[in-house]
Amino acid sequence: MPLLHAEHISKTYPNGTQALKGIDIEVEQGEFLVVIGLSGSGKSTLLRCINQLHTVSSGRIVFDDAEITALKGRRLRQARSRIGMIFQQFNLIPRKTVLTNVLSGALARTPVIKSLLGMYSAEDKQKALAYLDIVGLAQKAYVRADNLSGGQQQRVAIARALMQDPKILLADEPVASLDPSTSHSVMKYLQKINQELGVTVICNLHFLSLVRTYATRVIALKEGQLVYQGAPSDIDEQWFKTIYGEDAVEVSIN
Amino acid sequence: MTEHIIAQPMSIQRYKATIKAWCTDVLIWSYSCIVLFKIAYQQWWLDLRYVDFSWHEPLYCFVVAMVLASVLIYTRCSIGKALFGLITFKEGQSIFRASSVRLALVKLLLTFAAGLHVSQVSMHEFLSPSGLAGAQRIFSALLSPNFAIFEDALFAAIETVYMAFVATALAIPVAFVLAFFAARNLMKHSAASFALYAVIRFFMNLTRSIEPLVWAIIFSVWVGIGPFSGMLALFLHSVASLTKLYSEQIEAIHDGPVEAMTATGAHPVQVIWYGVVPQIILPYLSYTIYRWDINVRMATVIGLVGGGGIGTMLMQYQGLARWNEVGMLVIVIATIVWLMDYASARIRAHLK
Numbered sequence: 111m112p113l114l115h116a117e118h119i120s121k122t123y124p125n126g127t128q129a130l131k132g133i134d135i136e137v138e139q140g141e142f143l144v145v146i147g148l149s150g151s152g153k154s155t156l157l158r159c160i161n162q163l164h165t166v167s168s169g170r171i172v173f174d175d176a177e178i179t180a181l182k183g184r185r186l187r188q189a190r191s192r193i194g195m196i197f198q199q200f201n202l203i204p205r206k207t208v209l210t211n212v213l214s215g216a217l218a219r220t221p222v223i224k225s226l227l228g229m230y231s232a233e234d235k236q237k238a239l240a241y242l243d244i245v246g247l248a249q250k251a252y253v254r255a256d257n258l259s260g261g262q263q264q265r266v267a268i269a270r271a272l273m274q275d276p277k278i279l280l281a282d283e284p285v286a287s288l289d290p291s292t293s294h295s296v297m298k299y300l301q302k303i304n305q306e307l308g309v310t311v312i313c314n315l316h317f318l319s320l321v322r323t324y325a326t327r328v329i330a331l332k333e334g335q336l337v338y339q340g341a342p343s344d345i346d347e348q349w350f351k352t353i354y355g356e357d358a359v360e361v362s363i364n
Numbered sequence: 365m366t367e368h369i370i371a372q373p374m375s376i377q378r379y380k381a382t383i384k385a386w387c388t389d390v391l392i393w394s395y396s397c398i399v400l401f402k403i404a405y406q407q408w409w410l411d412l413r414y415v416d417f418s419w420h421e422p423l424y425c426f427v428v429a430m431v432l433a434s435v436l437i438y439t440r441c442s443i444g445k446a447l448f449g450l451i452t453f454k455e456g457q458s459i460f461r462a463s464s465v466r467l468a469l470v471k472l473l474l475t476f477a478a479g480l481h482v483s484q485v486s487m488h489e490f491l492s493p494s495g496l497a498g499a500q501r502i503f504s505a506l507l508s509p510n511f512a513i514f515e516d517a518l519f520a521a522i523e524t525v526y527m528a529f530v531a532t533a534l535a536i537p538v539a540f541v542l543a544f545f546a547a548r549n550l551m552k553h554s555a556a557s558f559a560l561y562a563v564i565r566f567f568m569n570l571t572r573s574i575e576p577l578v579w580a581i582i583f584s585v586w587v588g589i590g591p592f593s594g595m596l597a598l599f600l601h602s603v604a605s606l607t608k609l610y611s612e613q614i615e616a617i618h619d620g621p622v623e624a625m626t627a628t629g630a631h632p633v634q635v636i637w638y639g640v641v642p643q644i645i646l647p648y649l650s651y652t653i654y655r656w657d658i659n660v661r662m663a664t665v666i667g668l669v670g671g672g673g674i675g676t677m678l679m680q681y682q683g684l685a686r687w688n689e690v691g692m693l694v695i696v697i698a699t700i701v702w703l704m705d706y707a708s709a710r711i712r713a714h715l716k
């Protein structure tokens with residue numbers, strides 16, 4: 111039984127854009143799955159359908175033995191809490207400390223009243239500090255999150271996602287707004303989480319060189335359709351041109 | 365095939381724009397006809413003191429305007445066509461050389477001239493000897509204020525500031541909650557919530573479009589003349605204004621944190637508290653202080669219609685033509701307004 115199973119999902123936005131056109135994927139526990147494709151090919155939409163930030167137009171997604179596409183309200187929130195997500199723009203809470211940001215990953219299991227007063231359990235506070243330590247930011251716990259550099263902010267976002275005790279981590283172009291060396295450091299944290307904590311990762315990426323280094327499996331989208339599934343090492347010149355178009359040249363990031 | 369599909373809606377759009385342009389022209393020319401006839405011809409040229417009015421006149425003007433507009437719509441002189449993008453202005457040429465723009469300027473000039481006439485602008489009265497004597501009397505009285513009423517004026521002024529403060533303070537929580545329901549980006553997702561949004565917006569706009577002065581008159585009949593009616597008037601107006609400003613702030617937030625909080629599985633209330641509130645808190649404070657500042661000024665004006673405080677005192681002395689006392693009050697009011705203005709500007713600068 112795969113951890114995540116998307117069956118023939120399609121997504122049409124209210125304005126008529128067909129972002130996904132019948133996609134099937136299975137993701138096994140422990141994989142580091144990378145999704146590639148041109149911008150506009152539907153990568154972000156796919157990730158957002160998995161945790162139901164967007165609803166699918168047809169098809170269904172089964173996550174951890176539950177059909178997440180059919181869940182609502184409390185049950186949906188519980189399912190979401192087991193899916194971490196990080197974003198290209200980090201999406202931290204402005205004007206709040208790093209620690210508060212990390213703790214917000216525990217909202218789903220904190221009673222509403224307590225969370226409004228900022229009262230988290232002692233256990234969660236310890237956990238937050240421990241995860242900050244894992245991403246190398248233990249020193250920055252009480253600094254305002256918007257005062258950190260891009261790479262540091264993304265690591266806070268990773269710690270926040272880890273607070274959810276996620277089974278799966280969705281990463282939507284997590285390094286697209288970072289410089290090359292910072293990109294690698296962030297990707298290494300994702301790899302560490304994948305390998306040491308056993309969290310399954312689904313990551314949208316732009317650069318093939320990163321794909322080859324970190325992915326255990328690759329899928330490629332083109333205009334909302336799945337055009338490639340396989341090992342990262344199997345992507346050759348031919349496939350590259352199919353995915354990115356005839357005129358594309360590979361740029362690498364070191 | 366594709367071209368055909370694209371071409372069709374284009375011509376429909378052009379057709380619609382032409383109709384709109386024609387309607388605009390009819391309105392503009394109806395207005396011009398009425399102004400020319402009633403003000404320029406009857407009041408100014410014939411110098412009639414009392415002009416009769418009958419509903420036939422605007423009707424005739426309307427008919428004339430329809431004829432004119434129907435002719436002009438085929439020319440480049442149509443202001444409506446220029447407004448709805450049906451006239452292409454020549455590249456590199458000043459737009460003031462286009463006949464439609466020149467025509468619009470003429471209308472503007474006509475309105476200005478008519479406005480001068482209606483406002484009874486008269487240099488003759490402004491500089492007449494008796495007028496100047498009056499001015500001298502009031503200015504010299506104002507400049508020698510009666511300090512005997514200083515204490516009374518101060519207490520009245522404090523009443524005004526408190527009234528404004530309470531009105532603002534009570535308005536904050538109400539507006540805070542209403543603003544979430546008046547923010548399009550939070551309410552557009554379902555038909556029911558959007559209906560609520562529309563209703564709240566409607567009532568807020570209605571409340572806001574009625575001046576606090578008018579509310580004060582209404583409330584002074586309801587709860588009696590005094591600070592309470594003034595406070596209620598300011599409160600209502602503040603709720604409406606703050607709701608609008610707050611909700612605009614909510615509409616301008618970044619979606620990112622909201623999305624991130626939703627993705628953690630947080631409850632909608634938690635999403636708002638963690639994803640929305642931190643983004644809006646500073647602008648909120650800034651607007652609220654500004655509102656208090658405005659309310660102090662408005663409270664003074666509202667006092668003139670019996671809303672209590674220093675405004676009421678001003679009205680009483682003005683009624684008795686005791687200009688020395690009025691002078692004292694004017695000084696106190698000016699000082700308070702200046703102080704509030706200064707303090708609120710300083711605080712808001714620090715909040716940036």
Ligand SMILES: Nc1ncnc2c1ncn2[C@@H]1O[C@H](COP(=O)(O)OP(=O)(O)O)[C@@H](O)[C@H]1O
Nearest residue numbers: 123125127129148149150151152153154155156
């Ligand atoms: N909220 C939205 N409303 C309408 N269309 C959208 C929305 N989000 C994305 N799209 C469209 O859906 C397609 C896929 O977008 P996206 O999933 O963001 O692609 P990618 O992440 O691969 O760049 C694009 O054509 C995009 O314009």
Ligand SMILES: [Mg+2]
Nearest residue numbers: 153154155283
């Ligand atoms: Mg994207």
